[in-house]
Amino acid sequence: MVQNLARRAALVDAAIEVLAREGARGLTFRAVDVAAGVPKGTASNYFANRDDLLHQVGGQVHLRLAPDPEMLVDTMRAPRSRELVDTLMHQLLDRMNRDPAGYLALQELRLEATRRPELRAAMTETMQANFDSYVQFHVDSGLPGGAKTVALLYLAMTGLVVEHLTLPEAMRPFAAADLVSALVARIVPVE
Known part of the structure; x- marks a missing residue:
């Protein structure tokens, strides 16, 4: 067919x-x-x-959550600084806000991967490749900090977005956007 x-x-x-x-x-x-x-x-x-469907979802959800290439080119015209990283992290939060279902589906896939070895292997490969590309982009772009800075940003933003999309009232009185700026200020070195 x-x-x-x-x-x-x-x-x-x-x-x-x-x-x-x-x-x-x-x-x-x-x-x-x-x-x-x-x-x-x-x-x-x-x-x-069902496994085939889960694998297809895993591939598509990353495409849905990826930055718009044209917007990224425009953003990257700015000087390489902590402020630029702050802008990139706010854009990430904006993408998650525009497609909360995509991000929540990704979290569901992560949970399901703990029960399905094949899905776990595929998700691990995809997430590792994504992380490697984040580090490469950060370093190649001349942004301040290195791989550890990217790892800390990744972990902090992941936690922030999960809280923001699932239990936003639990973070009161802090707004997610304010927290993004605070974590960038604490994680990203001034260079």
Whole structure:
């Protein structure tokens, strides 16, 4: 059967929404069909099994959360400084705010990976490659700090975004944007 690539992409995006809303247990082919607004049985024609669907979601969610290349080029015209890192981290928070389902689905994938060795291996490979690319971008761009700075920013931003998207009231009276600036000021050296 020849598959429609646009429909496949729509099914994967629907799966991301289901995963974010219902968790891994709620991610069924039927739930994806309903979320995508397609006839019953459509998702099962596009994905060999649930593991295949989870792997496809893993690939797509990273694309959804990636920075806009044109915006990044514009941003990187600024002098290399702590202020530029602050801008980049605020842009990251903005992307997560624009697509909270994408980020929450990524967290669900991480949790599901603790129970599925193949998914764990795939997620580890993807996340390690992403982290390596973050370090390479940071260093190649001449931003202040090195690999450890990137690791600390990554860990701090991951925690901040999880709290911000899941239990924002728990961070009162602090606004997420203010916390981003505070953590950048504490982590990124002045050069």
